Amino acid sequence: MPKKIQAVIFDWAGTTIDYGCFAPVKGFIDGFKSLGIDITNEMARKPMGLLKLDHTRAIAAMLPEPISEEQILQAYGVFEKTLFANIEQHCDMKDHVVETVAALRERGIKVGSTTGYTAEMMRGILQKVADQGYSPDFWISADQTAKGRPYPYMIWNNLMQFGILDAREAVKVGDTISDIAEGKNANCWTVGIIMGSSELGLTRDEVNALSRQELNDRKEAVRAAYYKAGADYIIDDMDELLDVIDDINRKLDQNADRILLTPGPLTTRHCVKHAMLTDHCTWDDAYKAITSSVMDDITHISADDNYTTVLLQGSGSYAVEAMINSLCAKDEKILFLVNGEYGKRMLTIAEKSRRNYDSLIFDETKSIDPNVVEEKLQKDTDIAVVVFVHCETTTGLINPLEELTKLSKSYGKKVFVDAMSSFAAYEIDMPGLDMDALAASSNKCLEGLPGLAFVVAKKTLIEESAGHCPSHSLDLFDQYQCFCTDGKFRFTSPTNVLLALRQAIDEYKKEGGLPARRKRYMENQQILLQGLAKLGIRPIIAPEDQSYIITTYELGELNFSTLYETLKEDGFVIYPGKLTSMPTFRLGNIGDVYSEDMTELVAAIEKCI
Numbered sequence: 020m021p022k023k024i025q026a027v028i029f030d031w032a033g034t035t036i037d038y039g040c041f042a043p044v045k046g047f048i049d050g051f052k053s054l055g056i057d058i059t060n061e062m063a064r065k066p067m068g069l070l071k072l073d074h075t076r077a078i079a080a081m082l083p084e085p086i087s088e089e090q091i092l093q094a095y096g097v098f099e100k101t102l103f104a105n106i107e108q109h110c111d112m113k114d115h116v117v118e119t120v121a122a123l124r125e126r127g128i129k130v131g132s133t134t135g136y137t138a139e140m141m142r143g144i145l146q147k148v149a150d151q152g153y154s155p156d157f158w159i160s161a162d163q164t165a166k167g168r169p170y171p172y173m174i175w176n177n178l179m180q181f182g183i184l185d186a187r188e189a190v191k192v193g194d195t196i197s198d199i200a201e202g203k204n205a206n207c208w209t210v211g212i213i214m215g216s217s218e219l220g221l222t223r224d225e226v227n228a229l230s231r232q233e234l235n236d237r238k239e240a241v242r243a244a245y246y247k248a249g250a251d252y253i254i255d256d257m258d259e260l261l262d263v264i265d266d267i268n269r270k271l272d273q274n275a276d277r278i279l280l281t282p283g284p285l286t287t288r289h290c291v292k293h294a295m296l297t298d299h300c301t302w303d304d305a306y307k308a309i310t311s312s313v314m315d316d317i318t319h320i321s322a323d324d325n326y327t328t329v330l331l332q333g334s335g336s337y338a339v340e341a342m343i344n345s346l347c348a349k350d351e352k353i354l355f356l357v358n359g360e361y362g363k364r365m366l367t368i369a370e371k372s373r374r375n376y377d378s379l380i381f382d383e384t385k386s387i388d389p390n391v392v393e394e395k396l397q398k399d400t401d402i403a404v405v406v407f408v409h410c411e412t413t414t415g416l417i418n419p420l421e422e423l424t425k426l427s428k429s430y431g432k433k434v435f436v437d438a439m440s441s442f443a444a445y446e447i448d449m450p451g452l453d454m455d456a457l458a459a460s461s462n463k464c465l466e467g468l469p470g471l472a473f474v475v476a477k478k479t480l481i482e483e484s485a486g487h488c489p490s491h492s493l494d495l496f497d498q499y500q501c502f503c504t505d506g507k508f509r510f511t512s513p514t515n516v517l518l519a520l521r522q523a524i525d526e527y528k529k530e531g532g533l534p535a536r537r538k539r540y541m542e543n544q545q546i547l548l549q550g551l552a553k554l555g556i557r558p559i560i561a562p563e564d565q566s567y568i569i570t571t572y573e574l575g576e577l578n579f580s581t582l583y584e585t586l587k588e589d590g591f592v593i594y595p596g597k598l599t600s601m602p603t604f605r606l607g608n609i610g611d612v613y614s615e616d617m618t619e620l621v622a623a624i625e626k627c628i
């Protein structure tokens with residue numbers, strides 16, 4: 020079920036009643052006057068929204084000379100007296116509140132409330148407003164919880180009352196900075212209202228007396244204050260609230276958790292996304308330490324200390340292009356082994372970079388035949404480098420990495436591999452195979468987020484590659500030098516994505532590293548294969564050539580768009596096929612997905628048929 024707003028939690032004075040929030044202001048002024056201290060309207064209003072005793076303390080903290088606790092209590096005592104004497108004259112309903120509340124209830128939305136008034140103060144108010152047609156489903160005051168605003172406890176009490184699990188299904192509406200802070204701390208959506216607010220601090224008559232320009236300037240100042248406090252929405256008046264709810268519901272639906280059956284971006288763990296919430300600068304030691312730990316960990320997934328990892332901003336293709344153009348000397352002849360789209364992409368890179376290259380093109384549905392490669396290596400002795408894709412994500416087939424690498428090495432060739440969708444899920448023994456370099460990215464089997472790619476290569480190879488790369492931004496040698504000397508990216512680092520990758524690698528280790536991940540992916544894929552076989556949906560790659568990363572299935576009678584849309588309703592996002600020869604669709608089984616998800620997916624597909 021997609022999430023949607025289930026409750027709106029209103030503040031009281033200045034938000035739903037008491038235009039301009041005047042009831043408390045006179046009380047605070049009188050309270051401090053009783054101590055012989057004159058405070059301004061602005062001082063009286065600044066902490067508005069807090070529990071009134073906390074509010075009194077906050078005003079005291081603004082005074083040039085400190086006052087005693089006794090004096091604070093005295094001022095508060097006078098405040099209470101003035102307030103109780105006046106409060107019933109300040110229970111006027113604000114514009115559009117009664118109609119808006121009725122409309123919310125019609126949509127099944129609960130109406131809650133929180134306040135800086137005490138329970139005693141509220142009692143008089145409740146009767147007065149009920150007479151005017153406003154009775155929220157719940158109210159609680161700050162003196163009934165351990166702490167008032169900006170603590171979120173009053174909101175929590177509302178959520179408890181309404182049985183709401185996720186605070187993102189609730190909206191807090193208020194007219195002060197502390198209202199917004201309370202909502203933020205509760206993780207609700209927050210709405211600041213401008214007209215009649217304490218922040219604006221004007222009576223209706225004062226508003227009417229202002230010129231249009233003056234009023235606009237005042238409103239803009241209030242808007243700026245709400246914005247700075249982190250409000251999600253800022254409205255002029257309550258009649259805009261229903262549109263805000265619609266917009267939030269649209270966002271909740273658009274950003275609903277869905278299981279991506281795609282090979283990257285993929286479903287990531289909450290903590291991986293959460294790691295992105297810190298803003299980091301790129302040059303300090305803390306960030307450099309994170310960067311170097313990521314590179315070190317990546318290196319040791321497939322290699323040893325004779326190898327290094329060079330991180331690169333961008334998607335996986337950036338790393339493939341950087342690897343080809345930086346680690347091959349200018350005239351070295353490259354042989355590309357191609358049996359899918361990603362192989363073809365490397366040919367485009369070579370063509371655009373005017374490389375000296377040749378290619379062997381194989382059937383897209385079969386793994387690369389080493390015999391054909393050997394024939395070519397025997398015939399063409401100019402070839403210096405052999406490059407191929409390990410797992411061809413186009414179809415999901417897996418190429419014989421060990422055989423192809425050993426063969427090419429036996430002919431004295433360098434070997435570069437696009438291991439984008441296999442790295443961290445397939446064992447790749449770079450030192451054992453004497454492999455020279457591979458390229459991969461953060462958003463495949465490492466289960467990080469898109470935006471970072473990397474090349475793992477022999478240190479000696481990178482150190483000899485100065486001046487090879489015709490592109491400035493993609494020059495691995497320069498990037499490597501910068502990491503070695505300054506410990507940082509040459510150009511702006513995708514800081515948040517790197518922090519997410521750091522977390523993703525921690526998760527990878529926590530799960531049990533490559534063996535655990537391989538086991539989970541294999542189980543995922545088996546459930547899909549067997550479940551879909553029962554529905555008559557067949558994979559197009561033969562079992563011996565099939566990877567456990569992503570699988571291409573015959574679409575048969577099914578229509579892709581219909582299948583896609585129907586599954587999306589059920590929370591699954593599938594991937595179109597890329598084969599030209601027949602209609603297919605693809606199901607990736609990597610990312611933060613488990614056997615239960617696969618079982619549910621099979622059931623959802625069965626429903627479509």
Ligand SMILES: *Cc1c(COP(=O)(O)O)cnc(C)c1O
Binds near residue numbers: 282283336361410438
């Ligand atoms: C994902 C992937 C790439 C990189 O593609 P981008 O669109 O640049 O992320 C390269 N090769 C293979 C085999 C891939 O799966």
